Structures are given as structure tokens and as C-alpha cells.
Amino acid sequence: MASVKVAVRVRPFNERERENDSQLIIQMRGNTTGILNCKANTRDESIRYKEFTFDYSYWSHDEDSENYASQEMVYHDLGTEVVECAFEGYNACVFAYGQTGSGKTFTMMGHQENQGLIPRICKALFDRMSENSKRGTTHKVQVSYLEIYQERVADLLQRHDNNSLKVRQHPTKGPYVEGLTTCLVTNYGHIQNCIDRGNALRTTASTNMNDVSSRSHAIFTITFVQAGYCDGVPSETVSKIHLVDLAGSERADSTGATGKRLKEGAYINKSLVTLGSVISKLAELSTEKK
Ligand SMILES: Nc1ncnc2c1ncn2[C@@H]1O[C@H](COP(=O)(O)OP(=O)(O)OP(=O)(O)O)[C@@H](O)[C@H]1O
Ligand SMILES: [Mg+2]
Structure with a gap:
């Protein structure tokens, strides 16, 4: 049993974010979380997009997703x-x-x-x-x-x-x-x-x-x-x-x-x-x- 575990969770957009047509900048694959810096002054994806691995990455953004974490x-x-x-x-x-x-x-x-x-x-x-x-x-x-x-x-x-x-x-x-x-x-x-x-x-x-x-x-x-x-x-x-x-x-x-x-x-x-x-x-x- 590991002594320390780190998990990340993404919640659904709230009302304010939906009204503002907010852009979703997080992606999750397995226990990896990717984040897109849409303000970065470059088109270079390797600079704009970074991935991090945790013990768990929980996708709770939309209930209809097959990866939805309840x-x-x-x-x-x-x-x-x-x-x-x-x-x-x-x-x-x-x-x-x-x-x-x-x-x-x-x-x-x-x-x-x-x-x-x-x-x-x-x-x-x-x-x-x-x-x-x-x-x-x-x-x-x-x-x-x-x-x-x-x-x-x-x-x-x-x-x-x-x-x-x-x-x-x-x-x-x-x-x-x-x-x-x-x-x-x-x-x-x-x-x-x-x-x-x-x-x-x-x-x-x-x-x-x-x-x-x-x-x-x-x-x-x-x-x-x-x-x-x-x-x-x-x-x-x-x-x-x-x-x-x-x-x-x-x-x-x-x-x-x-x-x-x-x-x-x-x-x-x-x-x-x-x-x-x-x-x-x-x-x-x-x-x-x-
Ligand atoms: N996984 C989720 N699924 C559905 N709704 C969520 C989820 N996570 C958060 N919410 C909703 O988002 C809103 C903000 O969540 P919450 O109050 O838990 O935030 P918080 O991190 O505790 O904020 P604060 O630091 O201000 O206390 C709440 O209305 C909550 O019900
Ligand atoms: Mg709170």
C-alpha cells in the first residue's frame, strides 16, 4: 500500500462557465491529466499542452461520458x-x-x-x-x-x-x-x-x-x-x-x-x-x- 496517493478530479462546468462559453482545457486518459495553456503565445503544442500522471485522474465533467467518475x-x-x-x-x-x-x-x-x-x-x-x-x-x-x-x-x-x-x-x-x-x-x-x-x-x-x-x-x-x-x-x-x-x-x-x-x-x-x-x-x- 503506497503511503501517499494523489488524485485529481474535474467537475462539470457551473452555470457561470456555461454562460461564458468557457473552453474545456483539461483532458484525461487513464491516470494522466493533460492541460492546455490557451493563453500561451505560441502554436507549439509541446509548449501549450502538458501532461501529468497521478495515481488517479477522475473525469467527472459530464455524466454521459463512459469514463465518468462517480x-x-x-x-x-x-x-x-x-x-x-x-x-x-x-x-x-x-x-x-x-x-x-x-x-x-x-x-x-x-x-x-x-x-x-x-x-x-x-x-x-x-x-x-x-x-x-x-x-x-x-x-x-x-x-x-x-x-x-x-x-x-x-x-x-x-x-x-x-x-x-x-x-x-x-x-x-x-x-x-x-x-x-x-x-x-x-x-x-x-x-x-x-x-x-x-x-x-x-x-x-x-x-x-x-x-x-x-x-x-x-x-x-x-x-x-x-x-x-x-x-x-x-x-x-x-x-x-x-x-x-x-x-x-x-x-x-x-x-x-x-x-x-x-x-x-x-x-x-x-x-x-x-x-x-x-x-x-x-x-x-x-x-x-x-
Ligand atoms: N464532481 C461534481 N459533480 C457535480 N457537481 C459538482 C462536482 N464537484 C463540484 N460540484 C458542484 O460545484 C460547486 C462547487 O463545489 P464545491 O463547493 O465542492 O467547491 P469547493 O472546492 O469546496 O470550493 P470552496 O473552496 O470555495 O469551498 C457545488 O455546487 C458543487 O455541487
Ligand atoms: Mg468547499
């Missing part, structure tokens, strides 16, 4: 592995990263009638737990849901008076958020309820690029404990799944942001740049170790 397909490729990892005792994390309006929240959360990765992962977790319970394993599942809005951490499962929680470092468990609500959940309905509560509290706003734009980064964490017997000895395995729906990068002239929206956009971009630096540093360290 929510189910994305879950099948990416989500089932997360569930598998959790049962094997590994931690797992899924990030959705990209420009505002590109489809991150749709992929991670989806809609009631077309669910995304988060509800599907939760459902599979509980389905598999009920199977394993028959074999004598007991489970405990806890969830927390937070957002980082303008560099302040807020609890999405319960509104606090002072909605700015502190991030601290635990000597053995690593970073944690002090005072963050954790809910013990015993079935899928219960976890769905936590997701819905959190989504209702999440900060969103309308911009020119997205009617329901996430203005914060959201982290949904599932702590999953399995207790049973290993060679007759009681044993416990703990794994954590972090499911992250980031706010999208944006250009003030495209979003039409002014005032509060502009300030939000500046915080979003700044934190995404920092995240990029952290990921590069981690990648550097991991290649140095090899």
Missing part, C-alpha cells in the same frame, strides 16, 4: 483503503486541496442524495464493525470536528463562548486541540448526526466563484479503537482517520471579494502556502531518510 468510484478507489488501514491499526488522512469552487466539499462531503467520501467512509466503518463484532471484537468510535477560520480553531460539534481553542503538543500523542468536543458514536445514524451538526456550524459564504464557498479549513477526525484477543492476550488497537476539506485558494479579482470576504481570502491563501511549505519539507525529509 462519488462511488472515488470512494471505491480512495475510501475503501482508508477503512482497510483503520482496521489494520494504521492512521490515515485524506485531504481535498484546490482552487475555490473546484469541488472539494462535493468530493469530501457530497450531498444527501449523492454522498461524498466522509459519509461513505463512516458507513463502511460501521458495516465492517458489525461484521467483526460477531467474531468477538469490541469497538469504540469517537469523532471530533473542527474548523480553522482566520487562523483560529473552532469546535464544530459544540459552539463555545470563546471559539478559539488552543493547539497543544502532547509529549507522546503529538498535537491536539485543548477542550475540543469528542463524541462517542455507536452507530452510523449517530455519526451522521455529528456530521450534519458540524456542517451547519461551518463558516460558508457566497462569492462570485462559489455560492457556498467554505471559508474555513475543516478537519473531521475519527478515533477508532478495536479491542479483542491476540493469541489469548487482551489487545487494543487505536487508529485515527483525519478527513480534511480545505478552503480553496482564491484570487480577489475572480471572487469579487471585498471587506470581510477579502480578509478571509487572505487568511485562506496564507495558510495554504504554509501548508504547501510543510508538505515540501516533509517530502524532503522523507527522501533524505531513504
Whole structure:
């Protein structure tokens, strides 16, 4: 199992793009994504057109296409592995990263009638737990849901008076958020309820690029404990799944942001740049170790 996988997804044109007769500049073949720079001042295709290979390239631009990638397909490729990892005792994390309006929240959360990765992962977790319970394993599942809005951490499962929680470092468990609500959940309905509560509290706003734009980064964490017997000895395995729906990068002239929206956009971009630096540093360290 690869430790890091990268997938790219193309969404359908939205109303604004259809009205503007926007040109489709992305092509996908297998796991390769091609992009055409139609502003390049040359006719040389080798300069105008570039291809990149990822673990997966998902074509969700038009439902009628034979390559159409549905929510189910994305879950099948990416989500089932997360569930598998959790049962094997590994931690797992899924990030959705990209420009505002590109489809991150749709992929991670989806809609009631077309669910995304988060509800599907939760459902599979509980389905598999009920199977394993028959074999004598007991489970405990806890969830927390937070957002980082303008560099302040807020609890999405319960509104606090002072909605700015502190991030601290635990000597053995690593970073944690002090005072963050954790809910013990015993079935899928219960976890769905936590997701819905959190989504209702999440900060969103309308911009020119997205009617329901996430203005914060959201982290949904599932702590999953399995207790049973290993060679007759009681044993416990703990794994954590972090499911992250980031706010999208944006250009003030495209979003039409002014005032509060502009300030939000500046915080979003700044934190995404920092995240990029952290990921590069981690990648550097991991290649140095090899
Ligand atoms: N694969 C898809 N199929 C159908 N509709 C999609 C798809 N991806 C996104 N959309 C639609 O596009 C719009 C923007 O998507 P979404 O809100 O997920 O973007 P986002 O990346 O989360 O943006 P932001 O960074 O502003 O939060 C939504 O109306 C969503 O339903
Ligand atoms: Mg979003």
C-alpha cells in the first residue's frame, strides 16, 4: 500500500462557465491529466499542452461520458483503503486541496442524495464493525470536528463562548486541540448526526466563484479503537482517520471579494502556502531518510 496517493478530479462546468462559453482545457486518459495553456503565445503544442500522471485522474465533467467518475468510484478507489488501514491499526488522512469552487466539499462531503467520501467512509466503518463484532471484537468510535477560520480553531460539534481553542503538543500523542468536543458514536445514524451538526456550524459564504464557498479549513477526525484477543492476550488497537476539506485558494479579482470576504481570502491563501511549505519539507525529509 503506497503511503501517499494523489488524485485529481474535474467537475462539470457551473452555470457561470456555461454562460461564458468557457473552453474545456483539461483532458484525461487513464491516470494522466493533460492541460492546455490557451493563453500561451505560441502554436507549439509541446509548449501549450502538458501532461501529468497521478495515481488517479477522475473525469467527472459530464455524466454521459463512459469514463465518468462517480462519488462511488472515488470512494471505491480512495475510501475503501482508508477503512482497510483503520482496521489494520494504521492512521490515515485524506485531504481535498484546490482552487475555490473546484469541488472539494462535493468530493469530501457530497450531498444527501449523492454522498461524498466522509459519509461513505463512516458507513463502511460501521458495516465492517458489525461484521467483526460477531467474531468477538469490541469497538469504540469517537469523532471530533473542527474548523480553522482566520487562523483560529473552532469546535464544530459544540459552539463555545470563546471559539478559539488552543493547539497543544502532547509529549507522546503529538498535537491536539485543548477542550475540543469528542463524541462517542455507536452507530452510523449517530455519526451522521455529528456530521450534519458540524456542517451547519461551518463558516460558508457566497462569492462570485462559489455560492457556498467554505471559508474555513475543516478537519473531521475519527478515533477508532478495536479491542479483542491476540493469541489469548487482551489487545487494543487505536487508529485515527483525519478527513480534511480545505478552503480553496482564491484570487480577489475572480471572487469579487471585498471587506470581510477579502480578509478571509487572505487568511485562506496564507495558510495554504504554509501548508504547501510543510508538505515540501516533509517530502524532503522523507527522501533524505531513504
Ligand atoms: N464532481 C461534481 N459533480 C457535480 N457537481 C459538482 C462536482 N464537484 C463540484 N460540484 C458542484 O460545484 C460547486 C462547487 O463545489 P464545491 O463547493 O465542492 O467547491 P469547493 O472546492 O469546496 O470550493 P470552496 O473552496 O470555495 O469551498 C457545488 O455546487 C458543487 O455541487
Ligand atoms: Mg468547499
